[in-house]
Amino acid sequence: MKARVFVTLKNGVLDPQGKAIGHALNNLGFASVGEVRQGKVIDIELDEKDEARAKARLKEMCEKLLANTIIEKYEIELKP
């Protein structure tokens, strides 16, 4: 099974990278661009049959390694 994990900065945490991208897009003439935030997407191949188990494992991975929950939040998506 394949999983996609998103790790993004929490809402209150400043995202200078996103801001810089937004700025650059505006400068390129994309006037309709408002706020931009950047995060990470991690695609994981999982040798796991059971969805619930997979989710639990992924959650554990996020808590242990993939996200720093002081500043980041995560979302998990399973792609069967």
Place this chain on the structure above:
Amino acid sequence: MKARVFVTLKNGVLDPQGKAIGHALNNLGFASVGEVRQGKVIDIELDEKDEARAKARLKEMCEKLLANTIIEKYEIELKP
């Protein structure tokens, strides 16, 4: 409207980050983890009503700035 853009390395292009994450997860005891690839997710607020137009603009942004299509590919997702 909100859009989410994924920028990931093309298949076949070495992804040292993904490799290292996969390795670390295995070492942490997540034996079921196979290949891992890491990319960027960029969330963009767009002042645009029309879906088709929005998509076209986002595509242009990807080609011009967000991705280097020599090594990266991108996907665009609209979230109304």
Place this chain on the structure above:
Amino acid sequence: MTAITEQMVREHGLSEEEYARIKVLMAREPNLVELGIFSVMWSEHCSYKSTRAHLRKLPTKGAVVIQGPGENAGVIDIGDGDVAVFKMESHNHPSFIEPYQGAATGVGGIMRDVFTMGARPIAMMNALRFGAPEHPKTRHLVDGVVRGIGGYGNCMGVPTVGGEVNFHPAYNGNILVNAMCVGLARADKIFLSAAKGAGNPVVYVGSKTGRDGIHGATMASAEFNEDSEEKRPTVQVGDPFTEKLLLEACLELMATDAIIAIQDMGAAGLTSSSAEMGDKGGSGIELNLDSVPQRESGMTAYEMMLSESQERMLAVLKPGREAEAEKIFKKWELDFAVIGITTDTKRLVVKHNGAIVADMPITALSDEAPVYERPFTRAPQRETKQPSFDATRDVKASLLKLLGSPDLCSRRWVWEQYDHSVMANTVGPPGGDAAIVRVQGKTKGLAISTDVTPRYCKADPFEGAKQAVAECWRNLTAVGAHPLAVTDNLNFGNPQKPEVMGEIVGSIEGIGDACRALNFPVVSGNCSLYNETNGEAILPTPAIGGVGLVHDVQRIASIAFKREGETIILIGETQGHLGQSLYLREIEGREEGAAPPVDLAAEKRNGDFVRGLIESGRTDTVHDISDGGLLVALAEMAMTEKIGAELDLEGSPLPMLFGEDQARYVVTASSDEALRIVADAKTASIFTKVLGRTAGDSITLFGARIAVADLDAAHRRWFPDYMDGPSG
């Protein structure tokens, strides 16, 4: 097997005549794998077919030279059984296509060239040329290249200590990214690439092989055109962490005596490393591709032989030492595989899936590779008379404008992104004439500088190349070092054009003359040709990277005025040469005239004198005069510690202040010492002139007062302001 068509030959960058030669050498038609191997080995990048005949004219021997050109890097003796190992290499085309990864993998590649010889890298330099600042791509390229160099070098923990940055519209479509690495080894622990002997295991270590940069070597030799961005050649992605592991693992293996030969896999990967090792060892090599660690499934022999995956090495071990070596590489979590054996056939034999997929004489790939005596025309003689200029211009305004111009402004924005202090041996931040790195645990150090002034080389390839060597020698001298040897990176356009070939020949001759006169041999180098887009060539850019020895790192000089009340002395004669000067370009808006002539005897005389002053502790403040001329040099000396100068000057001001005559230095000393220095110079027939004294917080001359703070602001501002501008 696929039959070879004319079109396939063309797509491999081989001419009809070359293909005909291949058939003769093979005594049959090559198959596709063999054609691929020929195409990379006979490419300009690997074979030096256009330059080889001329490169022979360079002086490569000398008392300090232990290993000259021909190995992965040059090696020189720096005393006490220590050697310095160094080389410079370009990653121009990849950096234009993907600036971050192109520059990063350039750094990785040159580091491997140095540590494959048994040296630990201790310093990195980078010489960069970009297009006009106004060009829409320039900002993005500067940003990516600088981040890429930092990203890789910083992670490796090797300080990046200096370099050069120029902007010129001639680089709009072809930027230059030249990186130099200097390493340190013991004289009795140098590793070479000659795979001597038969029956020895050939081992593969490092990263797995993927389909990276296939045909990178031929790409680096082919002229760009508008649609090459469309061809989407794969650019490699660098993995500095793996390189760090590879470095440590190789050095650990090298501490044993298990290695016969070792070579990094650079351009043309497995092909060139195996062919070159076999060639140098006078042996044959048999490879079994089934054993090659692979990142992707279903790779063909063609792909594996031509892959340019990074962070890989090929080594030949003494028989029976495989397990010991494997243990080391496993400890560092790197791939290790025995993938072949040396033979006595002088043939490169490649097996895949049980079949022989290539079988070719190694000499056909090396000695028999084509060498061309390409026709060339020398650059026409330039007008040597002084260009016209407006003699009424305001000196202050001109100085401020020059210091704030793209080619003269502070490079702080660049080098603050490089870890220059890691290893705790870098003496002072970048920004001086040459960088100095102490040899760990000793009082001696190495001085390093990279130099070339492409606008001079365009005006006069011969004098310009002489100047590049002379300036490098002068920069090393100005910190108190004894210049020992150089590496070069010859960046030019299409050698099939007689004018470009003329630039190449003239430059090589100029380098040769200067290196001979200054006893400054060439120990390694690299050629990057076909730097053209739509028929427009870059400026001829023979970059010179020099290394010198500082006997005592406490006895050095730097450019900063350090104390008020010191006498400022100019050493070397000023004619006021404005041809091709930055003054003429930035203030009068014209690029014209002859390049400044270089009197090599005066260079040597003046430089040896200045070095003597530093070594005997008579001065600790020295700056050479180059781009921008005397007044720019004085301003640079004033800005560092914010100490000004009162100058007593008379006569025709502008050429004297801004001319770019060579072989000159500014030094300061106490007033008593200055008298003695002037007297000693006179005895040695060296021209000196007392310019004034250090004082206050302004530079005063001809009644004008220029605040050092204003100079500093103008000098610092341009780069960050420019980079903060819109990208696109």
Place this chain on the structure above:
Amino acid sequence: MKSAVIVFPASNRDRDAADVLEKVTGAKPHMVWHGDSNVPDVDLIVVPGGFSYGDYLRCGAMAAQSRIMRDVIAKADKGVAVLGICNGFQILTESRLLPGALMRNAKLKFVSKPVPVSVEETQSAFTRLYSKGEIVSFSVAHGEGNYFADDETLARLEGEGRIVFRYALGENPNGSRNDIAGILNEKRNVMGLMPHPECACDPLLGPPDGLPLFKGLVEALA
């Protein structure tokens, strides 16, 4: 004082730290490999600068999960002094020995230069030889040194005198909240800082402002 330096595969200021420790203690520190399970019995553990495992994902994230860090954490809990410099500081926050997180520099660039740093707190084994408010010059060399902690944590750090070093004279190189350059844990035996005092101990390279830190540790832990 007996000391140890933890060595990750891409540590790169490990030697710099070891050289200083040898200079001030007269004995070579133990160099402890990241894959080992135990740190020898020492008074001070240094987690050095560098890129640990390449610092892919987040700086220090993978290193915090390494085998050796389990013992470093155990020893820190028992009161052994732990000093994390640069990447070491990142590893200590990632392993929760210190609060907060180190984010990407606000200007998004790696920054390598000397910066003025004020000594905010002298009530610690690490800073006892400095005077309060003293301004020293240390080099920084990092891409992710932007210290972040939520308001509550910051208030605690401020209130408990746990902010040891602050960027001074308006020169905050990375956007750290409250100009924080270095902090202590609650028990004051663990300190992390982004600047490099270990590379400021040789007059040839600049003012030797880092020496008092190491000499103070020798006095305090002898």
